[in-house]
Amino acid sequence: MKKFRTLGLLALLALLLAFPLLFPDPAVTTIAVFTLLYAGAATAWNLFSGYTGYVSLGHAVFYGVGGYALALLCQDWHIQGGYVPLLLLPLVGLIASVFAIPLGWIALRARRHVFVVVTIAMFYIFQLLAYNLPGITSGSQGVFFPNPPWDAAFFNTPFYYTSLIVLLLSIGASWWVRNSKYGLGLLAIRDDEDRALSLGVKTGAFKLVAYVISAFFVGMVGALVGYFVGSLYPVFAFTPVFDITVALMAFLGGIATLAGPLVGALLLAPLQQYLTVQLGIVGLDLILFGALLLAVILLLPEGIVPTVRKRWVKCTASRSATSPVTGARGKEKALLIEGRRGGKG
Amino acid sequence: MTLIIEAVILGILTGSVYALMSSGLTLIFGVMDIINIAQGILVILGAYLSYTLETYLHIDIILGLLVTIPALFLLGMGIEWAFMRRIRRDRVMISILVTFAVALVIEGLLNFVFSANYVQLQAPYIDASIPVFGFYLPYIYVFAFFLSVILLTLLYLLVYRTKFGFALRASMQDRTAASLIGVDVEGVQTITFGIGVALAAAGGMVFGATNPFNAATSYDLISRLLVIIVLGGMGSLRGALFASFVMLVISDVTDVVWSPVWSSTVFFALLIVLLLFRPQGLLGRLEGRKQ
Numbered sequence: 001m002k003k004f005r006t007l008g009l010l011a012l013l014a015l016l017l018a019f020p021l022l023f024p025d026p027a028v029t030t031i032a033v034f035t036l037l038y039a040g041a042a043t044a045w046n047l048f049s050g051y052t053g054y055v056s057l058g059h060a061v062f063y064g065v066g067g068y069a070l071a072l073l074c075q076d077w078h079i080q081g082g083y084v085p086l087l088l089l090p091l092v093g094l095i096a097s098v099f100a101i102p103l104g105w106i107a108l109r110a111r112r113h114v115f116v117v118v119t120i121a122m123f124y125i126f127q128l129l130a131y132n133l134p135g136i137t138s139g140s141q142g143v144f145f146p147n148p149p150w151d152a153a154f155f156n157t158p159f160y161y162t163s164l165i166v167l168l169l170s171i172g173a174s175w176w177v178r179n180s181k182y183g184l185g186l187l188a189i190r191d192d193e194d195r196a197l198s199l200g201v202k203t204g205a206f207k208l209v210a211y212v213i214s215a216f217f218v219g220m221v222g223a224l225v226g227y228f229v230g231s232l233y234p235v236f237a238f239t240p241v242f243d244i245t246v247a248l249m250a251f252l253g254g255i256a257t258l259a260g261p262l263v264g265a266l267l268l269a270p271l272q273q274y275l276t277v278q279l280g281i282v283g284l285d286l287i288l289f290g291a292l293l294l295a296v297i298l299l300l301p302e303g304i305v306p307t308v309r310k311r312w313v314k315c316t317a318s319r320s321a322t323s324p325v326t327g328a329r330g331k332e333k334a335l336l337i338e339g340r341r342g343g344k345g
Numbered sequence: 346m347t348l349i350i351e352a353v354i355l356g357i358l359t360g361s362v363y364a365l366m367s368s369g370l371t372l373i374f375g376v377m378d379i380i381n382i383a384q385g386i387l388v389i390l391g392a393y394l395s396y397t398l399e400t401y402l403h404i405d406i407i408l409g410l411l412v413t414i415p416a417l418f419l420l421g422m423g424i425e426w427a428f429m430r431r432i433r434r435d436r437v438m439i440s441i442l443v444t445f446a447v448a449l450v451i452e453g454l455l456n457f458v459f460s461a462n463y464v465q466l467q468a469p470y471i472d473a474s475i476p477v478f479g480f481y482l483p484y485i486y487v488f489a490f491f492l493s494v495i496l497l498t499l500l501y502l503l504v505y506r507t508k509f510g511f512a513l514r515a516s517m518q519d520r521t522a523a524s525l526i527g528v529d530v531e532g533v534q535t536i537t538f539g540i541g542v543a544l545a546a547a548g549g550m551v552f553g554a555t556n557p558f559n560a561a562t563s564y565d566l567i568s569r570l571l572v573i574i575v576l577g578g579m580g581s582l583r584g585a586l587f588a589s590f591v592m593l594v595i596s597d598v599t600d601v602v603w604s605p606v607w608s609s610t611v612f613f614a615l616l617i618v619l620l621l622f623r624p625q626g627l628l629g630r631l632e633g634r635k636q
Contacts, residue, residue, distance in 0.1 A: 057441070109621065110620060110624045113378075113579065114579060114620075116380065116437075116438075117380070117574075117575045118575065118616075120568055120571055121568060121613050121616055122613075122617075124565075124609070128606075128613070129610065240564055247442060251442060284453065284457065286449045286453030286456065287453035287457070290448070290449030290453060294450070297432075297443055298431050301439065
């Protein structure tokens, strides 16, 4: 079983590595780049919000700070387009983390629902600052990234592999947190913060560290998106749509699981790209996206990954049960499931 | 100096409108533990309804409230019945996502029907003004103030002087205990959600008369409303009223003294400073441990 899983993961990795060679069409690789980036952001968001239960709707702060940091670094150091800005990404992530320390310290003084509101307020402050400090951010005119000297056919490839690296790093961080004693502390905070505190979990520091790690990756994603698109404006850098998209991906796939945000991003990011590019009718993308979000939350409140896992466990359990009674027992179980569903709907 | 006094008066007048919108939000939170992110877009929806009545049927915007308030009351009850009631676990967090999704759908519909162009409500008294103690106050602000005072008084009477209000406050304090003594908590929640959304209709009419708006305006609005209820202490009606006046006076004075672009920032910064000292808000209580 374990061998099977390792092989599957290796095959998936190989597929991801070979993807630009298999589908060289720029339209396809553009969607792939955004999918990888959103998967990275959703994983990083889940690392904080999923494990601690503190839903942050203000991660756009770090997304925007990352984007602006890279653009301004390139401007001030006169860096030409090419591979050098990609090498600056860790520095950009660090800058985002530095911003996260005071912000997290302030926001995490509040408990859950107030925390959500404070994070929303924070990203509005940053959007307003981006508008109101034209000396640094050039205000509503936006900032521009240097143009990479790559031709159209090759253009997406460096972005694809960089995004893949960022994604793998954030998965690695998320995996490490999930399987460490530290991550256990975060989950304890999610389940019962006061009890965790009384058992000696340093809740304040634990939450803050997760927030800062999460900001590091989101900052890198923001910078990559900005560099990929070429320009950055306050409305698009500090956007509520980013937060809700990332949160939705995590919820769709299954919050607080390692694979959940990945599954969610894999389904939603291409859909979102498709909707914004293909549908000319104003507002239709919002309606579809909102309706989908509603359907997911109400029909699959736990997310895809936990639901599928539960079904799988149930399936294997009933298969290994003694066969003569399976008929009756299976029927009973089906009735039970039906009944539960009726109660929910 | 006169400018500052005028800003303070204007702040109090507009503050009453924000009090209307935010009391709906805080009422819903207090009773249901739900943060209604859709409140911002519902305010805009109310404004668009008034706009439609005024443009196509030539109904005065204040008279139009007789239509828009019941309409949004029903819509609110519908939203509660269709979505909020289905949330079984992790209410606070899931409700944020659900109401955000509702907001997205409504925003999309509004963009689709009305396009993204800015509009503003029209009425003969919007641009006219009356002199009060030597200050010229636009009629619409004075009307809005009285409208808000009337509606908030009605709300106060409803919450503190009726049997329904008794049930509402009981559900606010302890949902389980309330249902044990025979309160129909689900019914109370549905009606509360309706009332909260209906207040948005009234607020939307005034907002639409004093500001140009489109569907995207709702983001700025909801963030201000959320900040107000956090500042006042979530679930506290008096806190929401108080915080609305504080916020609008501060941002209007900042407008005059410094610059209009900084007024929101100053207010948000104030919230952060406050949270450092009083994480529960101005009039909120510290949350006890829930089992």
